[in-house]
Amino acid sequence: MNIYDIAKRAGVSIATVSRVLNHSPNVSQKTRERVEAVMKESNYTPNVFARGLGLNSMKMIGVLCTDVSDIFYAQAVSIIENNLRREGYHAILCCTGSEMKSKKKSIELLLSKRVDAIILVGSAFQEQFDHSHIEAAAKKVPVIIINGLIELPNTYCILCDEYKAVFQTVSSMLSGGCRKILYLYDTQTYSGMKKLMGYQDACGAFGIPYEQQIIQKVPKNLESVTQIVLESRDEEGRFPFDGVMASEDLLAIGALKALKGKKIPVVGINNSVLAECSTPTLSSIDNMLLSLCTTSVQILSQIFEDYTVPQKISYNAKLIERESFHPGEVNSPVLTPD
Amino acid sequence: MNIYDIAKRAGVSIATVSRVLNHSPNVSQKTRERVEAVMKESNYTPNVFARGLGLNSMKMIGVLCTDVSDIFYAQAVSIIENNLRREGYHAILCCTGSEMKSKKKSIELLLSKRVDAIILVGSAFQEQFDHSHIEAAAKKVPVIIINGLIELPNTYCILCDEYKAVFQTVSSMLSGGCRKILYLYDTQTYSGMKKLMGYQDACGAFGIPYEQQIIQKVPKNLESVTQIVLESRDEEGRFPFDGVMASEDLLAIGALKALKGKKIPVVGINNSVLAECSTPTLSSIDNMLLSLCTTSVQILSQIFEDYTVPQKISYNAKLIERESFHPGEVNSPVLTPD
DNA sequence: TCTGGATATGTAAGTGCTTACAAATCATTA
DNA sequence: TAATGATTTGTAAGCACTTACATATCCAGA
Numbered sequence: 001m002n003i004y005d006i007a008k009r010a011g012v013s014i015a016t017v018s019r020v021l022n023h024s025p026n027v028s029q030k031t032r033e034r035v036e037a038v039m040k041e042s043n044y045t046p047n048v049f050a051r052g053l054g055l056n057s058m059k060m061i062g063v064l065c066t067d068v069s070d071i072f073y074a075q076a077v078s079i080i081e082n083n084l085r086r087e088g089y090h091a092i093l094c095c096t097g098s099e100m101k102s103k104k105k106s107i108e109l110l111l112s113k114r115v116d117a118i119i120l121v122g123s124a125f126q127e128q129f130d131h132s133h134i135e136a137a138a139k140k141v142p143v144i145i146i147n148g149l150i151e152l153p154n155t156y157c158i159l160c161d162e163y164k165a166v167f168q169t170v171s172s173m174l175s176g177g178c179r180k181i182l183y184l185y186d187t188q189t190y191s192g193m194k195k196l197m198g199y200q201d202a203c204g205a206f207g208i209p210y211e212q213q214i215i216q217k218v219p220k221n222l223e224s225v226t227q228i229v230l231e232s233r234d235e236e237g238r239f240p241f242d243g244v245m246a247s248e249d250l251l252a253i254g255a256l257k258a259l260k261g262k263k264i265p266v267v268g269i270n271n272s273v274l275a276e277c278s279t280p281t282l283s284s285i286d287n288m289l290l291s292l293c294t295t296s297v298q299i300l301s302q303i304f305e306d307y308t309v310p311q312k313i314s315y316n317a318k319l320i321e322r323e324s325f326h327p328g329e330v331n332s333p334v335l336t337p338d
Numbered sequence: 339m340n341i342y343d344i345a346k347r348a349g350v351s352i353a354t355v356s357r358v359l360n361h362s363p364n365v366s367q368k369t370r371e372r373v374e375a376v377m378k379e380s381n382y383t384p385n386v387f388a389r390g391l392g393l394n395s396m397k398m399i400g401v402l403c404t405d406v407s408d409i410f411y412a413q414a415v416s417i418i419e420n421n422l423r424r425e426g427y428h429a430i431l432c433c434t435g436s437e438m439k440s441k442k443k444s445i446e447l448l449l450s451k452r453v454d455a456i457i458l459v460g461s462a463f464q465e466q467f468d469h470s471h472i473e474a475a476a477k478k479v480p481v482i483i484i485n486g487l488i489e490l491p492n493t494y495c496i497l498c499d500e501y502k503a504v505f506q507t508v509s510s511m512l513s514g515g516c517r518k519i520l521y522l523y524d525t526q527t528y529s530g531m532k533k534l535m536g537y538q539d540a541c542g543a544f545g546i547p548y549e550q551q552i553i554q555k556v557p558k559n560l561e562s563v564t565q566i567v568l569e570s571r572d573e574e575g576r577f578p579f580d581g582v583m584a585s586e587d588l589l590a591i592g593a594l595k596a597l598k599g600k601k602i603p604v605v606g607i608n609n610s611v612l613a614e615c616s617t618p619t620l621s622s623i624d625n626m627l628l629s630l631c632t633t634s635v636q637i638l639s640q641i642f643e644d645y646t647v648p649q650k651i652s653y654n655a656k657l658i659e660r661e662s663f664h665p666g667e668v669n670s671p672v673l674t675p676d
Numbered sequence: 677t678c679t680g681g682a683t684a685t686g687t688a689a690g691t692g693c694t695t696a697c698a699a700a701t702c703a704t705t706a
Numbered sequence: 707t708a709a710t711g712a713t714t715t716g717t718a719a720g721c722a723c724t725t726a727c728a729t730a731t732c733c734a735g736a
Contacts, residue, residue, distance in 0.1 A: 002722055013686045018724060028684060045450050049396065050722030052387030053691045058451070060430070067416065071611070074412030078405065081433050085444075090451060092398070093431045095419050106423075112383050113396070113428060222614045253615050260617070273409070276560045277591050279598070279617035340692055351716045356694060366714060388692030391721045 001044050010038040021046055052114070061300070062110030063091045066098050066122035066187075070220075072248070072270045076121045076146065076293050083297035089116070098124045098187055104133040117141045117300055123148035125188035142303050144296045147287070148190040149312070156303070157312045158296050160287040162191055162269065165317035166198030167205075169267055169285060170245055172327035174206040178243035178265065182229075183213065184255060185247035186220040191287075195247050195269060214241050218251060225254025239264065249274040252282055256324060265325035280323035288315045339382050348376040359384055390452070399638070400448030401429045404436050404460035408558075410586070410608045414459045414484065414631050421635035427454070436462045436525055442471040455479045455638055461486035463526035480641050482634045485625070486528040487650070494641070495650045496634050498625040500529055500607065503655035504536030505543075507605055507623060508583055510665035512544040516581035516603065520567075521551065522593060523585035524558040529625075533585050533607060552579050556589060563592025577602065587612040590620055594662060603663040618661035626653045 003021075007014045012031060019027045020035040027035075038044075052058040061084055068074045081091045092115060096106040103124070110118055118137055123145055127134060131150050137143050138154040145157045173181055183199045185192055196215070203213050216232075218225045233239055239259070244266040246252035252268030256278055259266065268275060271286035295313060302309045319327065341359075345352045350369060357365045358373040365373075376382075390396040399422055406412045419429045430453060434444040441462075448456055456475055461483055465472060469488050475481050476492040483495045511519055521537045523530055534553070541551050554570075556563045571577055577597070582604040584590035590606030594616055597604065606613060609624035633651060640647045657665065 004722085014723080015686060015688095015725075016684085019685090022724080026684060031684080047391070047722050048451055049387050049390030049394070050691090051724080053385070053391055053693085053722080054724035056387070056691085058387065060451075063431075068406065068419070069413040069416035071409045071412065074409065074415075075407040077412075077431070078407035078433055081406070081431050085432065085447075090447070091431050093401075093415070093419050093429050094423065095416055109423075109428070113386055113398075222611070250611070250615075257617065273560070273588070274612065274615050277588075277612050277615045279595065342692080352693080353695075353716060353718095354714085357715090360694080364714065369714080385692050388721090389694080391692080391723085392694035394721085 001042060002047065006035065006038055006042060006044055009042065010035045021051075056114070057116050058090075058114065059088060060090045060092055060113065060115050062107075062113070062115040062118040063093050064103070064106055064110065064118060064120050065093065065095050066124065068093070068095045070122070071272050071274065072289070073122050075272070076289055079290055079293035080119060080121070080297060083294055084300075087297060087301050098122075100124075100126050100130065107133045107137050111137060111140055115141060116304070117144065119144045119146065119296055119300070120148060121146050123150075123190060125190060125193060128190060128193075142300065144300060146292050146296055151311065155311065156296075156299050156309065158292045158299065159312065159314045160191075160289075160292055160317050161314050162285065162287055162317050163194040163198040163201075165285045165287070165319065166195045166245065166269070167202045169319050169327070170199050170202035171205065173243045173245070173265055173267070173325070174202065174208070176265070176327065179208065180212055180214060180241045181243040181245055182232075182241035182255070183215045183245050183247075184218055184225065184251040185215075186218060186251060192247055199245055218254070220248070220250060222250060222254045222257070225251050226257045229255050229258035249282060249284055252284070252324075253278045256280070256282065267319070267325045271320050275320070275322060278324075283322045283325035284320050285317050286320050287317045291315050339380060340385065344373065344376055344380060344382055347380065348373045394452070395454050396428075396452065397426060398428045398430055398451065398453050400445075400451070400453035400456040401431050402441070402444055402448065402456060402458050403431065403433050404462065406431070406433045408460070409610050409612065410627070411460050413610070414627055417628055417631035418457060418459070418635060421632055422638075425635060425639050427638075436460075438462075438464050438468065445471045445475050449475060449478055453479060454642070455482065457482045457484065457634055457638070458486060459484050461488075461528060463528060463531060466528060466531075480638065482638060484630050484634055489649065493649065494634075494637050494647065496630045496637065497650065497652045498529075498627075498630055498655050499652055500623065500625055500655050501532040501536040501539075503623045503625070503657065504533045504583065504607070505540045507657050507665070508537050508540035509543065511581045511583070511603055511605070511663070512540065512546070514603070514665065517546065518550055518552060518579045519581040519583055520570075520579035520593070521553045521583050521585075522556055522563065522589040523553075524556060524589060530585055537583055556592070558586070558588060560588060560592045560595070563589050564595045567593050567596035587620060587622055590622070590662075591616045594618070594620065605657070605663045609658050613658070613660060616662075621660045621663035622658050623655050624658050625655045629653050 003014045003017050007017045017035055020032050048058055065073050065077055068077050084091050094106040096102040127150055134143055134150055135152055138152050143155045147159055149157050218228050244255045246268050249268035249270045249272045252266050256266050268282050268284040271284040275282040275284040299309050341352045341355050345355045355373055358370050386396055403411050403415055406415050422429050432444040434440040465488055472481055472488055473490055476490050481493045485497055487495050556566050582593045584606050587606035587608045587610045590604050594604050606620050606622040609622040613620040613622040637647050
């Protein structure tokens with residue numbers, strides 16, 4: 001069942017059928033209806049491969065994601081996929097971990113599938129230095145980067161100002177009386193770097209010297225974090241910090257578990273389901289994932305429609321207050337469960 | 339840059355180039371090397387659309403997932419994607435919610451993209467009754483169903499025996515002294531049905547009449563669950579149950595929050611990260627997602643290689659013990675945090 | 677009724693690959 | 707050295723569509 005069959009049955013040429021298929025305006029109402037009727041009754045589906053050949057597009061977007069099993073990225077991918085589908089596109093998913101090599105390879109794979117664009121979710125830190133693969137990709141298709149900043153032609157960055165949010169949150173912890181805030185992080189993404197800077201600058205602004213900033217890299221694993229935090233205690237069992245800021249909810253919860261019952265404020269980032277699950281519930285910086293992802297797809301459609309679009313869009317993040325930290329309340333405590 | 343250019347530069351015919359591309363054995367070593375060299379230095383990428391036209395495949399697999407933002411399905415998709423990529427396939431993701439209509443539409447979309455197979459993750463209950471869409475899909479491509487059972491030609495089900503696991507877990511709660519176990523669930527998937535049956539049969543086996551089984555449907559939302567559980571208390575603030583089994587970790591944690599400090603065992607299902615995040619940590623039935631998903635891709639490759647494969651494979655689930663329930667310990671308590 | 681321009685349709689040449697079949701080359705043996 | 711069969715290569719016909727260009731049809735206005 002191909003375009004010839006339809007043409008024959010409808011008594012028209014294949015060009016006309018093709019025009020109907022592509023919603024060309026140069027088809028009379030009558031003909032269009034007849035052809036469409038024949039298509040329906042013949043249960044005809046155009047062959048995407050042939051169409052792809054002719055149009056050089058299959059309306060597919062490559063979504064490159066560090067790790068969908070990460071609840072945060074999963075949400076991003078979910079939003080992106082839904083929006084893409086609404087626009088008539090399909091998402092090819094590639095979860096390639098944070099290794100540069102496999103990322104590069106995945107981009108090549110996606111390009112070899114002739115995707116119409118690539119969306120990067122959770123781009124890693126190294127891209128700051130070696131973005132040759134992104135540059136190469138951007139020469140062929142538009143590249144949208146979510147929460148990462150790489151300024152290149154045909155590259156569009158949708159960001160959330162996590163720097164500011166962390167700066168403000170840490171500042172309010174400091175003005176609430178904290179002096180030594182532990183900063184936990186795991187991978188070095190662009191966004192990760194900004195968050196860390198927010199912490200450092202806030203400390204700086206409050207006159208906390210670098211030596212007294214406690215910055216700790218930890219694995220992204222609950223138990224490990226708890227373990228590491230517990231081990232940081234001195235001989236008398238005291239923690240060497242009086243506040244915790246973590247680059248991710250999971251890490252914050254790891255700390256929370258170690259601090260069980262202690263009056264030490266803890267804040268995470270991402271505002272994921274995890275934040276609600278912990279006891280006490282975790283205050284967390286919401287980085288507007290929904291907006292970022294929705295916008296990314298909007299930008300994409302606009303690019304396809306040849307509109308001029310900004311190459312950089314930034315949203316504000318905001319702190320969602322829960323039990324583990326209320327700005328304003330001096331030494332807002334971790335609740336001691338009854 | 340196409341196959342003609344390469345043929346010209348390598349001084350061979352396009353057929354030979356195509357043979358090299360497809361790893362045909364009918365090419366002499368010498369020629370192959372020459373062609374490959376030319377391809378590399380010309381930076382040639384074969385056009386997938388044209389290949390698709392010729393081979394009628396683009397090596398793409400449709401992955402239909404109820405909701406990737408659900409941490410459990412996200413993990414499944416992640417594992418599947420990784421395995422597919424290892425086998426040289428790409429995943430087209432479709433997260434279509436649990437509505438029948440959008441599922442059907444998504445399957446049509448995937449088929450119109452001429453995917454080589456479809457993998458279903460998180461298939462909903464209705465499929466038990468109306469699986470016309472799956473049947474239609476299976477007529478064109480193999481359909482793999484993860485944790486669902488629909489016995490049709492060209493349909494392959496990879497299951498986990500959650501029935502047994504729930505039966506055993508509930509049994510051990512009952513033999514530990516529980517009499518009235520609350521069962522929480524949200525959506526009605528095949529797997530959900532089996533779990534519920536496990537609960538009911540265990541109750542039956544222990545002589546708990548149906549009227550005393552407390553089965554509660556709740557929304558998949560932490561606060562709502564907590565709320566609902568709290569509201570179930572009688573005037574004196576007592577809960578009408580002495581144990582909780584939930585069809586998902588999130589629901590279990592919702593209950594856990596309501597039961598803060600109470601000595602009531604709680605068990606979830608899925609063994610997700612959430613289970614570790616809660617306080618107390620949640621005992622949960624691990625439904626072997628990794629095995630299910632890995633197997634699904636294996637089965638697929640075997641089908642493509644024309645091996646005969648079983649249409650139904652079942653794994654055993656197992657309870658992962660954490661603080662919220664230890665079988666054997668009578669009335670194993672929810673730990674009261676110090 | 678005729679004419680001109682607008683609108684609708686058809687023809688044919690791509691698009692870049694696969695593959696059956698034919699032809700050429702090669703190695704082997706009598 | 708010629709004949710034989712195996713191996714390698716080339717030719718040409720698909721695969722199912724798009725689209726520039728040519729042609730046919732339509733309708734309004736003269």
